[in-house]
Every structure is written in C-alpha cells, then in structure tokens.
Amino acid sequence: MESDDRAARVKELLVDCYKPTEAFISGLLDKIRGMQKLSTPQKK
Template sequence: MAAVTSPESSTQSRVYFQTPPGTEETEPPVRKQGRVTVKYDRKELRKRLNLEEWIIDQLTDLYDCEEEAIPELEIDVDELLDMPSDGDRASRVKELLVDCYKPTDDFVTALLDKIRGMQKLSTPQKK
C-alpha cells in the first residue's frame, strides 16, 4: 500500500492509503479481538472495572480525601470471593479499614452486595 498525503494539508496532515495497481482485495480484513477480551469475559471485566471505580469513590468519601491520599490498602476482590462466607469477607474488609474514623458498615454491606455473583478472574492459561 502506498501513502498519499492530501493536497490541502495546510492545517492538518492526513494520510490516505491506496491499494497498489494490480492487487485487489478479495476479502475485507478480519478484525481480531484483543488478547485480554479473548482470555476473559468482556462483561465480567467491565463489572470488575466498575466495582473498582466504585470502591475508590467510596474510599475517598470514607477517608475524606483525594484518591491519591487514600492510605495504602488493597481490597482484593478475588481474595474476598475465595472466602467461604459473607461474615469472613466482612471481617477482612473491616480489618483493612481499621484506621478509618468514619463508620464503615454501610460500605462493607454494599461491597458484599456488589461482589455477590461475581466470578473470580483467574490467570488465563497460556496456549
């Protein structure tokens, strides 16, 4: 393929691709899915991203600070999903939030409701 620039490139440069003469495309190019979405379910990834954004929002409210100033703590959703009961999960989250001066019960309850039914994102197997 050859690159041809537009003659009216005074304000913005644009590149147009032309197929060289004598070669015809018989089939349109096939769009491949990204590696991550092939190995994981896209819907589950979206749920996980939304959950993580919600957790950050809630922690900024609980600690009454900006996102960058949240104390170093990691709420590992996969770790919580591995636990046998909601009581164990609640205890673990409360243990992580021990230095928070605001009440955390509403956050813990809402978090447990949100992770209920989620799938653990296991590391994909290499082919």
C-alpha cells in the same frame, strides 16, 4: 470466601478509618455477590 469472612477482612483493613464503615462494607459485599452471579457460567 464466605460473606462473614469477607466482612471481617474488610473491617480489619478499614480499622484506621475514622468514618462509619458498616454501610460501605454491606454495599461492597452486595456488589461482590452480584459480580459473582454475573461471572458464573450458564450450563447448557
């Protein structure tokens, strides 16, 4: 799933949230990208 698609999906889930969500979504996507880099197996 592309980053834009993920952001749109999270915005949908947080539509009823009364607090600002942009910073939260940005940080969440950064963490997801970092986790993906850690879980990618290294080729020998």
